[in-house]
Amino acid sequence: MSNGNGKQAKSKKRPLPKGLRIALRICRMLLFPLLLVIGLYAGLRIGYVRFGGGDPADVLQWETWKHMFDLVFAEK
Numbered sequence: 001m002s003n004g005n006g007k008q009a010k011s012k013k014r015p016l017p018k019g020l021r022i023a024l025r026i027c028r029m030l031l032f033p034l035l036l037v038i039g040l041y042a043g044l045r046i047g048y049v050r051f052g053g054g055d056p057a058d059v060l061q062w063e064t065w066k067h068m069f070d071l072v073f074a075e076k
Contacts, residue, residue: 016024041059048054048064058064 045056045059048059049056054064
């Protein structure tokens with residue numbers, strides 16, 4: 001009878017080259033901030049163009065956001 005100590009077929013993984021490991025680590029570290037920036041841009045664009053009725057070219061204009069800031073925090 002078998003006592004469970006038999007050799008099982010294990011697949012041996014070759015280690016990745018050092019350069020590839022570093023490149024993958026850098027990609028993983030940059031992916032989250034990149035997704036945050038894309039989400040921020042999409043939110044600004046949807047909010048300003050779709051809900052605010054603004055021009056899509058004005059989304060990233062400094063004057064547009066300065067004007068909005070002045071409207072929100074205006075003294076009454």
